[in-house]
Amino acid sequence: MSSNNSVSTILFDLGGVLIELDGPPIKAHWISMRLSHEQNWQLWMSSTFVQRYETGAISSADFVTGVIGELNLEVSEDDFKQAFIQWPKELFAGASEILMALKSRYTLAFFSNTSALHLPRLLDELALADYFDHTYASYEIGFFKPDVHGFHYVVKDMRVEAANVLFLDDNQVNVDAARKAGLQAEKAHGLTEVKSVLSAYGCIREK
Numbered sequence: 001m002s003s004n005n006s007v008s009t010i011l012f013d014l015g016g017v018l019i020e021l022d023g024p025p026i027k028a029h030w031i032s033m034r035l036s037h038e039q040n041w042q043l044w045m046s047s048t049f050v051q052r053y054e055t056g057a058i059s060s061a062d063f064v065t066g067v068i069g070e071l072n073l074e075v076s077e078d079d080f081k082q083a084f085i086q087w088p089k090e091l092f093a094g095a096s097e098i099l100m101a102l103k104s105r106y107t108l109a110f111f112s113n114t115s116a117l118h119l120p121r122l123l124d125e126l127a128l129a130d131y132f133d134h135t136y137a138s139y140e141i142g143f144f145k146p147d148v149h150g151f152h153y154v155v156k157d158m159r160v161e162a163a164n165v166l167f168l169d170d171n172q173v174n175v176d177a178a179r180k181a182g183l184q185a186e187k188a189h190g191l192t193e194v195k196s197v198l199s200a201y202g203c204i205r206e207k
Helices: 037-045 048-053 060-070 077-085 095-103 119-124 148-158 172-180 191-200
Strands: 009-012 019-021 088-091 107-112 134-137 165-169 184-187
Touching (some): 037 048, 048 060, 095 107, 095 191, 107 148, 148 165, 148 172, 165 172, 172 184
């Protein structure tokens, strides 16, 4: 990680980076095996039903039924759906100030694996639409991270050179995919790490 003044566009993941999540996607009491944070995410992201839902291929109802069965989750459909809707909690304290400070000097965008149950709330209730020049939800564009083609799509749509984009995500597999697509990319979980990365790249000055 190093300062690089070639950055013109900052592309963010949302959950775990700018938005506090209510724990990992698979709650401990839903599943018999013990999972680390990384294993939890890997299992979730490898789910056929998660991938199909968050690329817009199936309905919310089919997703709920399918993922519970596929991952052998011990939870009712109603309880799972409610927990899933409430999973993104709120912007980390201080995130809005950082985004507003960056907005005057950089093109800001997000690329998030997300769905129809989440995006309207993220854009409206959490007011993310106020901060970003471009918004890329996996279910709208049909690409689910870590698909390298998703990063190619985003860069092409923004009409920017991949090398001029800095991408921040809390999952290493997504960071690796972004780098394969030619973006500058760093792992950052939580706002402290986000600020550290942005400072190292010369995008902000840490106080």
